[in-house]
Amino acid sequence: MDWIAVFTSLEAVCEENITALSGPPDLPYGDASRRLVTCMRKIQDHGRALEPVVSGITAVYHHYDFDSDTPGNGYRTLVKVLQSCLLHIIHKGRYIASNCHGAFFRADHNASEMEAYGSVLCQLRALLYIAQGMLHDNCPGQLYGEQDGELSRRLVREYASMHKACFYGRCLGFQFSSSLRPILQSLIISMVSFGESYEKQHSGLGMAAFSLLTSGKYVIDPELRGEEYERITQNLDMKFWKSFWNLTESELVSGFASLTSTLVQVNLTLTIPPEPLLLPLVSDPRLSAPVSPPVAHWGPGPVNMRLISYELREGQDSKELLAFSRTEAPPISLSLVPFGAQKRPPSPWLLIHFHGGGFVSQTSKSHENYLKSWSKDLNVPILSVDYSLAPEAPFPRALEECFYAYCWALKNCHLLGSTAERVCLAGDSAGGNLCITVSMRAIACGVRIPDGIMAAYPATLLTIDASPSRLLTSFDLLLPLGVLSKCINAYTGVDSETVQPTEGTSTLSALGRDTASLISDLTHGASKWIQSFFPAEVLGSWSSSHRRSLDNEAHQRSVSPCSSDSSSGPRDYPEGFEPRRSERLSVIQTPSCPTVKNPFVSPLLASDDLLRGLPHVHLVASALDALLDDSVTFAKKLRDMGQPVTLRVVEDLPHGFLSLSGFAEEIKVASDICVERIREVFQQQTLPSCTRK
Incomplete structure (x- = not known):
């Protein structure tokens, strides 16, 4: 440029x-x-x-x-x-x-x-x-x-007082490609409508109807939308975020996604009882290492998983595996098996997946759209782990469950349609963190490590430490600083609400499943319906009553971003310049719990001894992601240690882009890059000591 x-x-x-x-x-x-x-x-x-x-x-x-x-x-x-x-x-x-x-x-x-x-x-x-x-x-x-x-304290102070609504109004998504902006606009409109009805504590059809009525005004009035988005990202609690992001679990949303997703012959949910395992030691296979079931916070408990396979393979319809099934519908889609066709032999490959969601939301169901496509493209069975979520299940519960699921899969690969000659871990965001920390735990326990990791935009540093990409949290659509800090505090136990989970509890803890379906559908429908009547310029001109001009004194008031405890140094901004300030101040609870520096929480802070021996790590990051510097810095650390690592930075996509698979061609291209990295793990027989490309 x-x-x-x-x-x-x-x-x-x-x-x-x-x-x-x-x-x-x-x-x-x-x-x-x-x-x-x-x-x-x-x-x-x-x-x-x-x-x-x-x-x-x-x-x-x-x-x-x-x-x-x-x-x-x-x-x-x-x-x-x-x-x-x-x-x-x-x-x-x-x-x-x-x-x-x-x-x-x-x-x-x-x-x-x-x-x-x-x-x-x-x-x-x-x-x-x-x-x-x-x-x-x-x-x-x-x-x-x-x-x-x-610098980190300054980042928090600036976020607390800086005016952010302008990024979510007329200019919403300006940094992304034109094909992504309508998707992001619909997402933000849905979020602010949901937030308004959530605060009014509507329930059932009342919440759905209220969201329908309120969504239209956020289409017509972009300034109001920006103000509301700034407000809810600063003030609403973790329960709101869990409820909203879990809307992807609703029958309507998942049903619509299934219409456009790849058809697979096996989509089986499993519940594995908490029984001790024995795995051979890598150093001496004649000896075994005990693997305990997850016990943190409430004692031994089952681990939930989902098996996805494009083709039916030997073992996947066995009575032994089906005994673990918690699927009400037939888990094997016999109608998709060609007449007279025999089961395919076990695959030599196995992909184990940990989903994203900030450690606080979503399940394998939220991610099955792209996992089905991956299973077909790679011709491999995929085991996706439904680990327990924070704040009800803070660290280390999720790590314990994921590690136990990994060990169980190695021991029972014959039931999953695989011989597990090569095993790859894959995950996005929080799931990418778990891929790395599960491998670290395998090293520490002396059991087999995976043959490779594909981590998409992983969270490798669960602190609010400042970096240039973390500055994007001041206006990121999906990961503003207020939300990031809530997720970190929930996972590290600062906001812990640890309880024994109830078997069969819906992921939509705050909403009925039918209500969530209606909200998602009606909000989107209302937005489209209102927009269909008016040209874009007319819609924009109607919002002048809520316009905040640059001359608005309320937003130009002088608020020093540095408190009295700031270090003595040069003025933060040149003389005569001050950014716009918000009328509302955010309250950011900076993660201060020692847990954030635990290397199994923030692998970027792990010692070389803990990271040495990791398999080939493939990182796929996005240039417009607030966590970009996590991936770049972690890749440099592994490279400098001589560990095999690759880094690919894709352009123009937000954090969490895999969850938006199917909405834009750019996302399809990025997903294909992830698939190619996984294929490299499966096909590469010998690995160099370090790969930089």
């Missing part, structure tokens, strides 16, 4: 608009014209101030990549997000300059839109100043600074 050309174009567009819209008082659209001129002058000031900042960051950000073939780190991402914002402003500015005197020019709408992007640019300028401070304070090449350092 030629940044000189970008800033030159921005300057030219601003001047062109100021000239075109400045004129006598009787100029058409007088008030809107004045607003646009004011806004363009502020954008011009932001651009002039940002040019040297961007120049300084781009001059050195390649030093923070994993290697020269893998461009990707939080500094690059922040600059890329700024680029997206500036290109939107330039495109819109050219349109305004060319059409502002036309008969059909919607002055109010265009002024509101330009003001919204001006607000975003102001906030991005603040984040880039913080990133500039990280470059100065951190060691060269290091994305994370000193543990519990001032």
Whole structure:
């Protein structure tokens, strides 16, 4: 990207608009014209101030990549997000300059839109100043600074007071491709509608009806949507997030997904009783290592799993396996087995999967859409583990259950349609963390380790430590800092509500399954129905009553981001600049429990001795993910130890993109990359000591 050309174009567009819209008082659209001129002058000031900042960051950000073939780190991402914002402003500015005197020019709408992007640019300028401070304070090449350092405290303070609604209103998803924005907009509208009805404690059909009625206003009024999203991400409790994300478990949503997903012959849910296992020691197979069932917090308990297989294989319909089945419907789809066909022999491969969801939500059912596709593409049986969720089951319960499931699968692979000659662990986000920590535990116990790991956007550092990509939590759609801290606190036991789970309890703990189905369906339907009546510009212009202009004194009040206990150092921002501030302050409970630094919670903090011996680790990260630096730093750590590791950074996708499989071509491409990495684990016979590509 030629940044000189970008800033030159921005300057030219601003001047062109100021000239075109400045004129006598009787100029058409007088008030809107004045607003646009004011806004363009502020954008011009932001651009002039940002040019040297961007120049300084781009001059050195390649030093923070994993290697020269893998461009990707939080500094690059922040600059890329700024680029997206500036290109939107330039495109819109050219349109305004060319059409502002036309008969059909919607002055109010265009002024509101330009003001919204001006607000975003102001906030991005603040984040880039913080990133500039990280470059100065951190060691060269290091994305994370000193543990519990001032930069991390500053990140929390800034998030608590910084105005964030502008990122979720008119500019929602501006940093993503045009094919992803409608999906993300529907998701955010559903979330804020659900949040409003959740707070009013509606139940049953009342909640569904309320969500239907409220969703429309968030389509018509993007500013109101942004304000509501900022509010719920700051104030709603963990039960809300568990309830919302578990909507993917509803019969309607899962039923719709199944219509577009790959048909498989085996989709079997299992409940494995808590019985001790014996596995051979790697050092001396004549000896055995005992493996205890999970016991943390409430004693021994069963482990739930799901077996998915594109083809029916020997062992998968055995009485021994079906005795563990907890599926009410027939687990083997005989209608999908060709007439007269025999069961396929066991596969030499086995894929064991741990799902994402921040350790607090979702199950294998939420992820079965892409797992079915993987089973077909790889022609391999997949065992996905439904580990217990926080805060009811904090660390180490999930790790114990996943490790027990892994050991049980090795011992009983013949029931799963596999000989387990090669075993790969795969997971996303929290599941990626569990892939790594289960392997670490296998090393510690002396039993067989998997032949490889594919971890998609894994959480390897469960702290609020600052890095350039963690700055994205100030406006991330799926992982804002308030939500990230709640998930970390829940998993590490700060917000523990440990109870003995009830057998057969639905994952929709706060909602009836039918209610959740209606909410999801009606909210989406209402949004589409309302949008169908009005063109986009009309919808936008109706929201002016809730517009927050750049001149709004309530948001421009001077609130110092540094409290009195800040270290003595240079001013946080240049003289005369202050980001917009929110009327509501977030309360972020910074994870301070010692558990966050346990290497089996944050593998990035593990010693070399604990990580040495890991199998080949394949990391697939996203450039627009707030956890990008987790993957880059962990990959560097393994590489520097001589451990085999690869890192692939995909573009333009949010955290959790695998859960959105089927909605966009970019997600399909990224999912295929994950499949190829898993295939490498299965097909590669000898591994080099270190792979950088």
